[in-house]
């Protein structure tokens with residue numbers, strides 16, 4: 001097989017993670033590959049991300065390109081991938097997860113507890129906003145969008161030396177932003193981090209820090225060179241963790257901008273899953289944990305479903321906008 005086409009979004013983050021994956025795939029598979037940036041709806045539309053409606057803004061175009069043969073593999077950030085299966089496509093590999101935590105990137109390198117009363121913190125994520133407000137109700141949350149560099153540019157001193165596109169003419173107007181550590185790491189900007197927020201403080205989005213390598217179902221066969229190379233990149237523990245997190249999200253019928261955090265990890269013979277659902281103002285929240293010794297994707301799926309049902313029984317639908325449509 002020659003010149004496998006690897007599809008990705010065109011952002012710096014997407015290109016850098018796809019480059020790393022492509023190097024591994026070609027080394028394992030012994031084929032050549034070509035990276036094909038695909039413009040997605042999410043790159044074209046403007047307006048607050050949380051109002052762009054439903055999940056999968058970033059993934060839909062890539063999936064369509066995969067189905068029509070324009071690319072052979074799509075590299076997705078797993079947290080941006082809708083939980084519903086796409087007929088004809090499979091997630092052939094979930095490579096080992098990097099840091100799943102969120103990170104505070106602030107002016108003068110302050111940690112969360114040191115931010116001034118009423119400090120302006122940028123995030124477009126209701127999940128991050130709600131968890132920030134539950135610890136620091138005084139903070140002023142500013143809805144921001146744009147790629148990672150653009151968001152860093154909103155904090156004085158963090159713009160870096162890249163010419164990040166300035167969105168709505170705003171830069172340097174915030175005290176801090178919250179971004180995924182994984183994204184910062186992948187573009188080489190961990191220097192901007194003032195504090196890594198542990199899951200005790202802020203539970204990440206389901207799938208955060210993990211990638212999904214998707215291909216057409218017929219190409220995932222192990223009799224196929226591409227299928228073998230993809231299978232070699234799959235990490236079982238990461239697969240179990242994200243399977244539990246995504247099963248929970250699916251059972252809650254939560255949208256991508258719902259205030260739901262979830263983090264699972266395997267330790268020894270157990271898979272642990274913890275989740276939080278918050279009201280947008282951070283005043284109400286329910287946080288629960290569960291574990292299973294069923295270390296299979298079926299066991300992980302059941303764990304996610306059971307924890308979601310406990311959250312629903314605890315009344316989260318009464319205070320949280322699970323559909324994530326209203327702001």
Ligand SMILES: NCc1[nH]cc(CCC(=O)O)c1CC(=O)O
Nearest residue numbers: 077079179180182183208209210
């Ligand atoms: N929603 C955008 C997005 N999708 C994936 C990442 C990078 C981290 C990851 O792979 O989980 C980011 C940026 C961010 O949330 O700061």
